[in-house]
Amino acid sequence: MTEQTPNAPPAEDPPLSVGQRPQTRIQLRNTKAILEAALDVFSQYGFRGSTLDQIAQAAGLSKPNLLYYFPSKEAIHVALLSGLMEVWLAPLYALDADGDPRDEIMGYMRRKLEMSREMPRESRLFANEVLQGAPRFLDGIEGELKTLVDAKAAIIATWSQQGKIAAIDPYHLIFSIWSLTQHYADFDVQVRTILGPKRDSFAEAETFLETLFSRLLVP
């Protein structure tokens, strides 16, 4: 429940004046509440499927009050996306070129699965956005994400060439980690329905993915 997200409030979106205002306690509390509520709503209904009224109600504010802190619905969405970007990419940033190849990749997979379990809303938020062509997020994908993936893929490629892991395409390895881990968050309803209420999908997923990637990485 407790969000310990180290996200800085949207530095690019000071509510009122153009000049950078020092955030008051109220501003901080409300922008936080708004982003939290928006995460709830956007991740469940997508951008167009969500309404300002929904978000306002979830945040315990009136609609005009919402618009006092953010200039538009889209601004909230963008603020959310970019604010969560670094959190979302942190596990991949942590992949260390100097670590043990197998451990690093398995660790990345584990952290990603952990994030799917702990932050399913964030996962669905990004999934919704990308699914619909990332109309408000292409910049992020083309920029920071691509840069990061390119860098880490290069590291993995080196490991491959050195025979420390199997000779597989590093990009598709990363894709496979994304898809397999996020699947349990994004398609949670489906997974749970098929597995039934008694099974712990994430616990089982961990075992399964451990096996899968162990076998995949063996040189």
Added chain:
Amino acid sequence: MTEQTPNAPPAEDPPLSVGQRPQTRIQLRNTKAILEAALDVFSQYGFRGSTLDQIAQAAGLSKPNLLYYFPSKEAIHVALLSGLMEVWLAPLYALDADGDPRDEIMGYMRRKLEMSREMPRESRLFANEVLQGAPRFLDGIEGELKTLVDAKAAIIATWSQQGKIAAIDPYHLIFSIWSLTQHYADFDVQVRTILGPKRDSFAEAETFLETLFSRLLVP
């Protein structure tokens, strides 16, 4: 009042393949055009993100004319979903208990990947729906889908126990096939952006997934 004419235009049946109503040529053509257009629109924008005007325009019809063939926006969506269900599940239906275990599973994976390549709109349609909690499709998931998966998982479990393939959870194996193949359709924008325009994501995916599942299945 042509309110509930029993033999008239489709009130609730999938007009395409299943319906055996005495359909006019015009009815057939237009319902087909509507569902085709709706697939385009719904798969791109999700249910709430799509408008009747969009669908009508894509189908080359007027909005009232749309509503002459389908009673509501939701009816179109449901008709689409249920109409496509059998197509979507066909690859899994084809998994044969009497075939060679490895071939059957690898074949299923290949057919699924092929479907992601050939029918990305359908993939995104289901993805959108499930992502948002499958509000209009839970029946399908709880019913036909779960039944089918249970049946095929049992087959795979047998193969596992007989040592013909690795001892892995059959449900998660199926999930992994879904997630890895559909990822290339659902997150197409992301995949293409990261790989760049010159690389053929699906061709590479085939190679990669071939390796991945070969290694995973080995007893």
Added chain:
DNA sequence: TGATGGTTTGACCATTCGGGCAGAATAGAC
């Protein structure tokens, strides 16, 4: 050719939605 029933449309409606605005309420410094 005229009758008939399926097909199409323009005009319309109620609701919802994103957003604007003036002014009231309030917090915090003095």
Added chain:
DNA sequence: GTCTATTCTGCCCGAATGGTCAAACCATCA
């Protein structure tokens, strides 16, 4: 307590949106 900048709200608006309906259109066949 006063004052001021910040925060909040009631009320409004124009544009979309899902959906309705009576009338018009048109293909077909007796």
